[in-house]
Amino acid sequence: MLAEIITIGDEILIGQIIDTNSAFMGKELNKIGVDVYQITSIKDDKQHILNALEEASKRVDVVLITGGLGPTKDDITKHTICEYFKDTLVQNKQVLVHIEKLFEKYISTPISEINKQQALVPSTCTVLMNQHGTAPGMWLEKENTVFISMPGVPYEMKGLMKNEVLPRIQNRFDRPYILHKTILTYGMGESAIAEKIENWEDNLPAYIKLAYLPNLGNVRLRLSARGRDNKILEDTIEREVIKLKEIIGDVIVGYEEDQTIEVRIGELLTKKGKTLSVAESCTGGKIAESFITNAGASSYFMGGIVAYATQSKIDVLGVDPKVIKLYTVTSEEVAKAMALKAKEKFGSDYAISTTGNAGPSKGDGDVEAGTIFIGIATPTTVFSKKYIFGNLREQNIGRAVNKSLELLLGELL
Template identity: 75%
Template sequence: MLAEIITIGDEILIGQIVDSNSAFIGKELNKIGVDVYQITSIQDDKQHILDALEEAKNRVDIVLLTGGLGPTKDDITKHTICEFFGDTLIQNDKVLQHIEALFAKYIHTPVTDINRMQALVPSTSTVLMNNFGTAPGMWLEKDNTVFVSMPGVPFEMKNLMKDEVLPRLQEKFDRPFIIHKTVLTYGLGESAIAKKIEQWEDDLPSFIKLAYLPNLGRVRLRLSARGIDEKLLIDTIENKIADLHAFIGDIIVGYEEDESIELMIGKILASRGQFLAVAESCTGGKISQSITAYAGSSSFFKGGAVTYATQSKTDLLGVDRDLIKQYTVTSNEVAKAMALGVKNKFKSDYAIATTGNAGPSKGDGDVEVGTVFIAIATPDRVFSEKFVFSNLRERTIGKAVNKSFEMLFNEIT
């Protein structure tokens, strides 16, 4: 069972927006046993859209389109779909009533003729009601291929996928089971892991595939199984992961389908009634941002301080000026002082502190670009480690964030 995702819009092709829709759609299709054969981004151009539809029809079973359904003249998708299907647009009264209700409740301006045009749909289409916007989704079929057109606004598309599209696809098609399990590892690189698990990987059955997904100091190992016997797939993957612990159990921290390392840290601390605080220099708030991205983080996270300048380390965290003068602002000694300072300031049980040089210039310190000192303060001690991550700023910051979580996780487990 193959699908193609087609995103329509010049704004994607010129890099004005990032195509997050395709990532979401691909993930949701995979959950129901549908493989994405291709993702295509095209212009708001009639011939380009027609060509893309014809080509997709000849290679996949399902074509999902997003974008081009707005009320303005540059949105031509509905008219082009009509041409492709030899169809005409007709007014759908239910959609029109929905548009008028949205305007009355949220917009408080008169509905214009341009807005009413959103209620025009191909006469042979099945209308998929968009409860969060004015542009409906449309389901059409041609030569045994299903075509679904959805608005490009992400939250509108996501709700249409979940409420309308996925249930209909599951009802219409018989699909294999696709089971994924992703192992999260910290502390070893991709090639080092591959060497350690070579025999284990060679023993995997043919219906299980392994993918290495490295990212800034951590490696995800994704096992994917496909078949018609769901229980066999699940049991086999679980057994193989159990075997994997004999090879790299010391670097496995969890499973992506369950929760992130930030959430695992949070659950452990919250269950103990303990709290975390963060002092960041070179990571610029990224650690705190990663923690507070999850609802409920206040149950274990007291807060953080971005003490980017040298002065702020002394003023806010109480780092001794003589310490900075003796060891420089980028040092194990200052990192430890920052961790203790923020731990005391926020009255937390644990603290993370980062100081270093992410680049591109040396700044206040004298260490090489890519050097980061990470300190962890616990109820009993404080320690710091030096790392040289990269000569690229974003890569250094990302690795420092991930390493900070790894170090804290190892300390509390």
């Protein structure tokens, strides 16, 4: 079964916003056995939308559309869909009542006629109630193709997908099973891994595919299986993973399964009843951010300090200025001192620290651009590792974050 995602909005095409909707929809559709054949981003233009709908209808079983459902004149999706289906707009009383209740509860200004127009929908559509906004979703069918239109606001779209769209697709279509197993590896590059597992990869069953997903400092190996018997798929993937561990078990640190390495660390900390804090310089709070974006992080993440300038490492974090003067701010000794101070200040069991020059020019210290030290404090010891990543600032920061997580995960495992 195939689906196509169409995102509508000039703001996507000019790079003003990033299309995160398609990534979310693709992932959720894949979970229920729906293949995304194509993702298309188009302008707020009537003919462009009409052409995209017609072309998609020839390729796939389901077309999911986001964007262009607001109350202003530039939001033309609903009117264009009406034209495509040779339909007319009618007022849906349930949607109107919902809009009126939202205004009464959350908005101080009176409801306007423009807002009430959100209750207009094509007469032949099935209305999908949007619990988080005023624009409803719309389900229409034409010549065995299902068209689903949703708002472009991410949290509104996600609510509709989970509560309305996915359950209806599951009831409407017969779908195969699609299983994924993503193996997390650290410390070995993509080409080196490919060379070591070449024979194993060549002998995978035809219904299992391997994808390499390299990132800054790590490589994910995703096994994807498709078929009608879920048990056979599960058993085969597990057997192949066991074989893989015999080859590169030394660089496998876990399995993703819809979770990031930060979530994996959080689970291990929670299981062990331990806590974590961070002291960041060159990573600027990104390690802390990677944890606190996950629900439940407060049970194990105690907090963090961004001590970016040298003086803040002394005044805020409490690093001994003599250590900085003796070894420089970008050093193994300062990284260890920062980790210990974070552990002490937050009363945590573990702590991560980063100090260095992310580049492209020299900072407070006098070290090569891309030189970064990462410190790890554990319940019993503290250590630091030195890395030289290069002179691309954004990549260096990303690599430092990933290496920090890798080091901590290694300690927890």
